[in-house]
Amino acid sequence: MANRLLRIGFIALLGLGLAWGGGASTARAERVDLQLVLAADVSRSVDSEEFKLQREGYATAFNDPRVLRAIKSGGLGKIAVCYVEWSGEWAQQVIVDWTVIEDEESAAGFAASLLRVPRPFADRTSIGVAIDYAVGQFGRSGHESRRRTIDVSGDGTNTNGKAPALARDQAVALGIVINGLVILSPEPMPWNPMHTHPPGGLDNYYRENVAGGPGSFVMVVEDFQSFAFAIANKLIREIAEAPGPAAR
Numbered sequence: 127m128a129n130r131l132l133r134i135g136f137i138a139l140l141g142l143g144l145a146w147g148g149g150a151s152t153a154r155a156e157r158v159d160l161q162l163v164l165a166a167d168v169s170r171s172v173d174s175e176e177f178k179l180q181r182e183g184y185a186t187a188f189n190d191p192r193v194l195r196a197i198k199s200g201g202l203g204k205i206a207v208c209y210v211e212w213s214g215e216w217a218q219q220v221i222v223d224w225t226v227i228e229d230e231e232s233a234a235g236f237a238a239s240l241l242r243v244p245r246p247f248a249d250r251t252s253i254g255v256a257i258d259y260a261v262g263q264f265g266r267s268g269h270e271s272r273r274r275t276i277d278v279s280g281d282g283t284n285t286n287g288k289a290p291a292l293a294r295d296q297a298v299a300l301g302i303v304i305n306g307l308v309i310l311s312p313e314p315m316p317w318n319p320m321h322t323h324p325p326g327g328l329d330n331y332y333r334e335n336v337a338g339g340p341g342s343f344v345m346v347v348e349d350f351q352s353f354a355f356a357i358a359n360k361l362i363r364e365i366a367e368a369p370g371p372a373a374r
Contacts, residue, residue: 159200214249254288303339
């Protein structure tokens with residue numbers, strides 16, 4: 127009798143497990159106009175004040191009515207955003223996980239979340255690994271979209287890890303567009319001047335090694351003080367899918 131009850135219990139649990147598994151496999155992903163990974167550089171060339179301005183700049187941008195109008199103008203009127211920060215080869219972290227933004231409330235909530243998490247690290251600059259990390263976030267987003275974009279912001283060249291051009295090409299082959307936001311430094315970094323001021327300029331470095339895919343582009347920010355305005359303009363362009371030639 128005891129064995130029979132155990133068998134019945136096992137079968138019941140198995141049935142529940144199959145039912146749960148079937149539900150998970152047939153669950154429909156939420157459709158959005160765009161899946162966007164914001165990948166922000168927090169390497170050691172970004173000092174504490176610049177880091178603060180960068181975080182606040184992203185938060186301010188998502189509270190900009192122009193950005194929300196751009197989101198609402200899409201066919202579905204919503205996008206999914208994931209914000210990550212990166213530095214050296216072993217330093218990447220999701221700061222705010224995938225969030226659907228479709229109205230003032232969801233935009234404000236995303237912006238507020240950005241300001242709650244402390245700075246995770248301040249290491250070297252590994253753009254290629256950061257791109258790979260950003261690509262990996264799409265696989266766990268739980269959303270579907272016609273467009274997938276990575277927005278890489280940074281103030282210097284790659285200093286360790288995978289070559290960014292290789293990571294970029296692999297991402298583009300998957301149908302992902304990568305745009306760049308270059309933050310110019312007024313003076314070369316004392317211990318590595320070529321990092322912030324490479325030959326031809328940092329914006330040209332990003333065009334050749336980071337940005338890629340149809341319609342990709344690189345925008346330049348003169349300093350961290352104007353970061354919020356530049357980010358808002360960049361988001362509007364990315365969300366609106368402005369036509370134009372690829373950056374490479």
